[in-house]
Amino acid sequence: MASARINPSILSADFVNMERDLGRIATADYVHVDVMDNHFVPNLTFGPQMVGRVQDVSPIPLDVHLMIADIDRWAPGYAELGAFSVTFHVEAARDPVAVARALRERGARAGLAVKPGTPIEPYLELLPEFDQVLVMTVEPGFGGQSFMPETMPKLRALREARARLGVDTWLQVDGGIADDTIAIAAEAGADTFVAGSAVYGAADPAEAISRLRERAQSAWMEP
Ligand SMILES: O=C(CO)[C@@H](O)[C@H](O)COP(=O)(O)O
Numbered sequence: 001m002a003s004a005r006i007n008p009s010i011l012s013a014d015f016v017n018m019e020r021d022l023g024r025i026a027t028a029d030y031v032h033v034d035v036m037d038n039h040f041v042p043n044l045t046f047g048p049q050m051v052g053r054v055q056d057v058s059p060i061p062l063d064v065h066l067m068i069a070d071i072d073r074w075a076p077g078y079a080e081l082g083a084f085s086v087t088f089h090v091e092a093a094r095d096p097v098a099v100a101r102a103l104r105e106r107g108a109r110a111g112l113a114v115k116p117g118t119p120i121e122p123y124l125e126l127l128p129e130f131d132q133v134l135v136m137t138v139e140p141g142f143g144g145q146s147f148m149p150e151t152m153p154k155l156r157a158l159r160e161a162r163a164r165l166g167v168d169t170w171l172q173v174d175g176g177i178a179d180d181t182i183a184i185a186a187e188a189g190a191d192t193f194v195a196g197s198a199v200y201g202a203a204d205p206a207e208a209i210s211r212l213r214e215r216a217q218s219a220w221m222e223p
Pocket residue numbers: 009011012032034065138139140141142143144145174175176177194195196197198
């Protein structure tokens with residue numbers, strides 16, 4: 001298997017020292033950018049102007065996580081900013097397949113996210129339309145929450161569907177991923193890991209990134 005992808009979340013960065021904090025995670029795979037609108041989730045971060053500037057100065061490609069309402073209207077604009085991937089919540093989309101196609105047409109990978117309480121079964125047959133599925137392992141809205149192991153059966157179902165359908169959709173987890181939880185998600189099938197507080201809360205973010213990557217990969221190798 002390829003190496004585990006570690007995507008630090010800049011929700012835990014210092015918003016007024018963003019360029020400096022982007023430099024601190026240059027050894028990661030992608031920078032995870034949490035867009036929140038105070039409607040879909042009870043928190044507010046930034047919109048396209050800020051994401052565009054992050055895109056300009058980031059040493060690594062952008063993995064945008066949209067936690068906003070009216071996705072069908074707003075998601076394509078984030079692909080036009082040059083993001084590597086744009087992931088949106090199925091709970092906020094009227095036509096998830098149409099949104100995914102609009103993202104791919106604009107050159108971004110299309111990601112589908114589900115909240116902890118949203119079942120995955122209705123979307124399994126749609127996997128070929130998506131480059132990534134994000135299983136939220138906390139309620140979206142805030143960093144620093146506790147990992148919810150009860151979401152793991154969704155990863156197992158996705159892994160089985162991916163093999164059956166013969167696609168290479170990445171399986172991402174986001175929320176409470178740290179040294180003590182990453183192996184649980186890796187063992188269940190995740191290959192792409194978002195970590196906010198575990199990376200930016202560490203004295204040495206680069207060291208935290210390589211330790212998380214090693215722990216995920218060790219979990220894959222266990223029988
Ligand atoms: O999307 C979100 C929260 O809604 C995340 O990306 C958080 O930023 C993850 O933070 P930690 O749980 O890793 O501290």
